[in-house]
Amino acid sequence: MLAIKKAVSTLRDEEVKSYLTQILAGIGELKEQYGQLERPLEEHMAEPVAELIEQYSSLMSLPAQRAFWDPAPDSTHVHILCGDSFGGSMKQVLKEFGWTDTHKLIILRENYAIGPLDQLDTPVGRKLRSDWFRQHIHEYFTVSDECEREYTELLDNLEQISEQAQIVIWTGSNASEQAGQRLAVHLLGNRQNEIIVLDAGAICEKLFNQPHAFINYCHSGEIPSDKLREALLRIDGGSRLTATDIARLSQGWLTISGQSGVLRIWREDALLEVPADYYDSYLLEKLDSLEPPPGNDGFLKSARLVGEAIGYCEQYIGDAYFEHRVRELIYSGVLEIKGVPTAMRFYSIRRKKG
Structure with a gap:
């Protein structure tokens, strides 16, 4: 367990997501197979279990890889x-x-x-x-x-x-x-x-x-x-x-x-150094230039706005900061939200009406 904790503590954000996604996918495959068994469970588990073991081995080798x-x-x-x-x-x-x-x-x-x-x-x-x-x-x-x-x-x-x-x-x-x-x-x-x-x-x-x-x-x-x-x-x-x-x-x-x-x-x-809201007007200009999908009452996925902002920005800021400023514009009442702002793909935004 100590070795596992040490290996996990070396992971970066994007690596955590990668490992978790692959591990959950493997577990999901096991669950699906378990519900449709016609033969003993052990015969169905070989490939998914092998993949999970491979993920485990890859994770546990990270400290040595980094030390190299x-x-x-x-x-x-x-x-x-x-x-x-x-x-x-x-x-x-x-x-x-x-x-x-x-x-x-x-x-x-x-x-x-x-x-x-x-x-x-x-x-x-x-x-x-x-x-x-x-x-x-x-x-x-x-x-x-x-x-x-x-x-x-x-x-x-x-x-x-x-x-x-x-x-x-x-x-x-x-x-x-x-x-x-x-x-x-x-x-x-x-x-x-x-x-x-x-x-x-x-x-x-x-x-x-x-x-x-x-x-x-x-x-x-x-x-x-x-x-x-x-x-x-x-x-x-x-x-x-x-x-x-x-x-x-x-x-x-x-x-x-x-x-x-x-x-x-x-x-x-x-x-x-520039003010924290330096790109707010830029984000709003991009929002105004984008066409929301039909039938969505003018709401646009925040991920699309952030992607557009990154694609045309001459600076390297990162999507996380742009998304942070989108949420600040929501909190300040400039934008309206539909969905839950836990991640960009889960909510849409539009200019506040009235």
């Missing part, structure tokens, strides 16, 4: 990056190159574009951030000390970086990765390792964009593995940080972590 990517004494490179999606793509490419023994990863799993960052280097600040997510973001259902555990793990991994390893910080043209870059540089302190910074999105745009076919990446998690492969081959062309650069980025972290806001954007090469 932690910095080690013989690491030649340590990559610091934001987001599990980008981290998954990076792992795949490193495996393809056969670099897994010497290239290790430190993944910053939080979205630093949203939520308070004030005093994040203190337990009080981390609790404030964790509390804000639990109060405002429906998808955030992790344990109360999740932020504290993530931060402790980050510090431990940074401490494990050997002196000879080159540190590669990946960033992008968005507030989350830019803030993550500043946090990483700040926490690295006065280490003597060579630190280089790479923008995978900018590299791929330069390599692959054509006048008639181009993609502008809002965040690195959007980059497919085949294109990321080309970016990874250009490590030596990364921007090497000088002592002045390190001091500037560290001070940049102190600046944003001294602010009390909960929303940040990246504009004109600057990380800016």
Whole structure:
């Protein structure tokens, strides 16, 4: 039981959903078969039980899988990056190159574009951030000390970086990765390792964009593995940080972590704090431009509105924050609701009439 608790405690939000969905699907299949038996139960259970056992084995191996990517004494490179999606793509490419023994990863799993960052280097600040997510973001259902555990793990991994390893910080043209870059540089302190910074999105745009076919990446998690492969081959062309650069980025972290806001954007090469309702008018404009389905009395699924907002937004904010603001517009009386706001797919909205 202790081993199970340890494995579960390492899961991220999206992993919890994935495991739970697959396990419940397996149990549902067992239930359906049990109600239609013509032969002994044991003959019907083999495949579903095997799948459940496979899920169990996969879950229990997660701690070892994650530990494999932690910095080690013989690491030649340590990559610091934001987001599990980008981290998954990076792992795949490193495996393809056969670099897994010497290239290790430190993944910053939080979205630093949203939520308070004030005093994040203190337990009080981390609790404030964790509390804000639990109060405002429906998808955030992790344990109360999740932020504290993530931060402790980050510090431990940074401490494990050997002196000879080159540190590669990946960033992008968005507030989350830019803030993550500043946090990483700040926490690295006065280490003597060579630190280089790479923008995978900018590299791929330069390599692959054509006048008639181009993609502008809002965040690195959007980059497919085949294109990321080309970016990874250009490590030596990364921007090497000088002592002045390190001091500037560290001070940049102190600046944003001294602010009390909960929303940040990246504009004109600057990380800016903006009001919490910054995107409310944008959401309402999108709502007015969408055609509700016939026979639904003008109500539109909130998931469609949020999807539209994400699709046309030049910033990487994340669907959770947009959905949070939709609910705030409901609470303030600007929007009407039909359904239960437990998740986007369960309720619809429209402009309040009268």
